[in-house]
Amino acid sequence: MRRLRLVLLVSLYFIVDGGAEIPDEDGARREYRHRLLPQEDQEEDLEERTRSIQQRYARSAHVEYDEEATDVEQQALLPSVRDPKLWMVKCAIGQERKVAVCLMQKAIDRGPELQIRSVVALDHLQNYIYIEADKEAHVREACKGMRDIYTANVKLVPIKEMTDVLMVESKAVDLARDTLIRMKTGTYKGDLAMVVHVDDMGQKVIVKLIPRIDLQALANKLEGREVTKKKAVIPPPRLMNIDEARVLNICVERKRDMRTGDYFDNIGSMSFRDGFLYKSVAMKSISTQNIHPTFDELERFRRPGESGDGDMASLSILFANRKKGRFMKGDRVIVVKGDLRKMEGHVEKVEEDTVHIRPNQKGLPVETLAFSDKEIRKHFEPGNHVKVICGSSEGATGIVASVEGHVVNLVSDTTKEPLSVFADNVVLSSEVTSGLTRIGEYELHDLVILDNKSFGVIIRVDSEAFQVLKGVPDRPDVALVRLREIKGKVEKRGNAQDHFKNQLAVKDVVKVIEGPCKGKQGHVEHIFRGVIFIYDRHHLEHAGFICTKTQSCVVIGGSRANGDRNVCLTPHRAPQSPMRSSRGGPPMNYGGRHRGGRGHDALVGVDVKIRLGTFKGCKGRVVDIKGTSVRVELEAQMKVVTVDRNHIVNSVNMSTPFCETPSHPSKTPLRSFMTPMRDPGAAPIHDGMRTPMRDRAWNPMSPPRDSWEDGNPASWGSSPQYQPSSPRSSAYEAAPTPGSGWTSTPSANAPSQYLPSTPGGQPPMTPSSAYVPGTPGGQPMTPGSGALDMMSPLGGGDTEGPWLLPDILVNVRKSNDDTVTGVVREVLADGSCSVALRSSGSGDTIIAHATEIEIVVPKKSDKIKIIGGPQRGSTGKLIGVDGTDGIVKVDDTLDVKILDMVILAKLANA
Amino acid sequence: MQLHPRHFGRDLRDKLVSKLMKDVEGTCSGRHGFIVAITGIESVGKGLIRDGTGFVTFPVKYQCVVFRPFKGEILEAVVTMVNKMGFFAEAGPVQIFVSNHLIPDDMEFQSGDVPNYTTSDGSVKIQKESEVRLKIIGTRVDATEIFCIGTIKDDFLGVISDPGANA
Secondary structure, eight states: OHHHHHHHHHHHHHHHHTTOOOOHHHHHHHEEOOOOOOSTTHHHHHHHHHHHHHHHHHHHHHHHHOTTOOHHHHHHHSOOTTSOEEEEEEEOTTOHHHHHHHHHHHHHHHGGGSOEEEEEOOTTOOSEEEEEESSHHHHHHHHTTOTTEEEEEEEEEOHHHHHHHTOOOSOOOOOOTTOEEEEOSSTTTTOEEEEEEEETTTTEEEEEEOOOOOHHHHHHHHTTOOOOOOTTOOOOOOOOOHHHHHHTTOOOEEEEOTTTOOEEEEETTEEEETTEEEEEEEGGGEEOSSOOOOHHHHHHHSOTTSOHHHHHHHGGGGGGGOOSOOOOTTOEEEEOSSTTTTOEEEEEEEOSSEEEEEESSSSOSOSOEEEETTTEEEOOOTTOEEEEOSSTTTTBEEEEEEEETTEEEEEETTTOOEEEEEGGGEEEOOOOOBSOOEETTEETTOEEEETTSOEEEEEEEOSSEEEEEEOOTTSOOEEEEEGGGEEEEOOOOOEEEOTTSOEEETTOEEEEOSSTTTTOEEEEEEEETTEEEEEOTTOOGGGGEEEEEGGGEEEEEOSOOOOOOOSSOOGGGTTHHHHHHHHHOOGGGGGGGGTTOHHHHHHTTOEEEEOSSTTTTOEEEEEEEETTEEEEEETTTSOEEEEEGGGEEEHHHHHOHHHHHHHHHHHHHHHHHHGGGGOTTSOHHHHTTTHHHHHHHHOTTSOOHHHHHHHOTGGGOOOGGGOTTOGGGGGGGGSOOHHHHHHHGGGOOSHHHHHHHHHHHSTTTOSSGGGGGGGGGGGGGSOSOSOGGGSOTTOOOSSOOOOOOTTBEEEEEOSTTOEEEEEEEEEOTTSOEEEEESTTSOSOEEEEOGGGEEEOOOOTTOEEEEOSSTTTTOEEEEEEEETTEEEEEETTTOOEEEEEGGGEEEBOOO | OEEOGGGOSTTHHHHHHHHHHHHHTTOEETTTEEEEEEEEEEEEOOOEEOTTTOOEEOOEEEEEEEEOOOTTOEEEEEEEEEETTEEEEEETTEEEEEEGGGSOTTEEEEOSSSOEEEETTSSOEEOTTOEEEEEEEEEEEOSSOEEEEEEOOSTTOEEEEOHHHHO
8 A cells, every 4th residue: 555655646746747736635536546566576666666766756846845946857857768658548438537446446456466557537538548557468458357448449648748648727626615606508508506515526516596497388398298399588587486386286396405404395307495496517517717796696696584694794705706906005994704803904915815904903913914805805884985996887986875794885976876786896985976977979968869760868878888768758768778779969959838838948947747747847958859858856767857748847947047937828938039049040949940050050150249158248250060059269369169159149230339220121021021920820829939020020119210211221112012911921921930031130230231131031931032122011010210229239129129018118109199108918919019008007908009109218217127138028127327328227137237228118017 | 256347336345245145155165065144254355357358356255154064963854755765855955865774674665655664563654744863974075066875773863753743
């Protein structure tokens, strides 16, 4: 037996030489060697042999511990021609070990007469064993009479390859109980499993899996019915319910496992316990590297009812192959294993697998303690602000709500949703992010068009896909969309009408009054095709977005300071949009009709004035339009700035009084064209937004005709054929929109330009070009009154003249020169007003034609209402009069403005 | 504090103060918290005219009442929303989230018409409009908002008045 041990040493030499690191016991288990020596000189030989082996292999022991052995020394140890040779012998598949053991037994029994030196069975080589012997005949002799070994084909292993035979290719896998693995093959391919028992000898492990069993199919099979072959569908993983199986008449046996003593429920050859499938699999069919279980998978392995703590603690083992460098200097950690369990500290230094920590406890004799990285984990306290550094929610930040073992529950900053992540994947951080916010050109909260012509708002950005809340009103429809499935982004700011036909724009605050989202409130993020997306910060689902029809909402406030919002049907809120459009010139406000973007170009190159924001008051030229913002090249500062297009005004119209006059007449034809829209056929609601234009046309305050003629004597040859009420003109109703005309008009600054520009605007609006010279058409409608001086500097007379509004004090000129004071109650659709007589409005209500009405000019310290310009509709107080300008303190904003007296009307004492 | 030239005149200071109040009250700064009210102006420095715009910037020192929640602070708040993840409560301008991990274990979420958290014996119920006393365990301060995480899993914390009980 001593001799046998010596031979084992030889085999060890080989292994070491091959550079492998198999523990002794493993080596012993794998290699069985027999040494045959003549019985007679055994004693003598033993000594000699011992010496020779020691001499020969003295260095091998050295090599084992000394890494500095040179290549030359290593070479010297390689087998040479004088050494015994290695023969490869075929044997039955799966019987390699058995054959080797049998040969060992034979060597023990037969002693020295068996002239082979060793036998090697390799795990990774099936069908063959290696026998070490000097001659082939010795090999054949030894194998004679044995089963499962086929000596017909004995091959010599070339000397060069001898070392390779015993080289171990992969490192031995150290499988322990509770290790998590993944299945490589079969139905469960890719599934996570947990090792419950390791059988090294049989190269098998018993693993715990979540069964993928179709009970119905199983029942059919067991009852011998025809099983439809539908291998393509792998049943989803689901915990086994034995009772369910019994219902389906599947025979369930309850057996006690011999090894573990636990009870298992057996169905056919499958064993179940607690709903998990226990399966014996070959070690080859599992992979143990790079498992990276997701949180969901682990969660499923948690049995219901089992306390999270214990289970999660055991999960610490599964991080055997978690990536290195998880700990950083300064990390707060807690010891989870060993005597110092629950001790907290800070990481001081990280080496390969050891982490040096500085304990928090005072009075310890040592400065730092070293721990294996498996013994500690990161520690967080509720309230810490952290960032997730890997995993599915990578990049998200939040506040720790609670810590359960290895799992940190945190509340995300942006979504306010709870997240569960492993402590390892989290670091303390003070920054606030939502994780990924954009892929490609699409960003969180963008409105995008999807493949199938549907659209939606991006409510979440995952690593490679977006979650999109689709634009399906009143039913939250969330789709997972990949980058390539998105057709494009919608940049435009839509505009729509709410339940009460009020204008609705992005950033307005609305309340949902119908449908499942009733009662929700928030500001409008996007408007598209009659669907609006509202962001409500109190709404937790879908990142706070609500999708609903525009008609189900009411405006309750908004970005515009103008308090003039009515929930009922009054037309005077409406004028805002035409005003805006004429100022900023974005035809977008007119909804779908102008999507072509023609209007964009119209603004490029136009001189504008910035009326809001940082650059307020600056003048410049529009160089580019992008979405809702424009880039303006400033006159004074030699730079190009980006401003919201609502923040710019067509500066030329405002700047010089001389330009005003011509631009005004140029409007007139437009107004005349508007007029037909008033046609009785049109619903008043629709008219809402147009009413003001009409009003202007009818405005009694417009300049007397002769002054107009002064400006443009040629064009004012009156031709009455374009009476507004002419039936023909009703065709105008079908005309797309005044928008195009409007945008072009402001640029018609010089007197000579107005004529050419007007026709430009006309074609889309007029059925025949005969209308082009129809400029005078405006005439009948502006029957004197007002004066040129009304169009003065800041008069805001910019693009539209004053017109009537409710609650203002007016003089109604009845027949002859008889005038009565009254209060405008309502502006009717045809431009006439219902006026309550007397200054208090207590008298009779009469209907007065616009031509009969004259606005009462306010005096100093009167309450006034602004009836024109950008502030139209606002109320204020006239604090002073300076020539034709009034100094007004506006109620809403408390701003003091200098406005033309013409657009100020005295407010009735309410 | 920027002021438009048109405000220059005798009552410049008043204008400045009223604009300050309008602009600052109700806002939130990361360092100081919510500015609730301005109590007094300490000094108004010399104005600096901005090139190009004519605006004038005045340094203004003022005193104000601020509200800045701190970690560990005990607050009373009104529940605004209850869901399975926990509940949201508001204490003035601050929104506080109490995760279900931080609600005592014996309180369970009951979905339904009025979602609420109820103890197993039904004696204590947290629902919308309930007033709770909670402890802040974490805060997050943005430029415009303060958000807190609170807990009621501690002695003497929990519901202090129930709208259902009063009704």
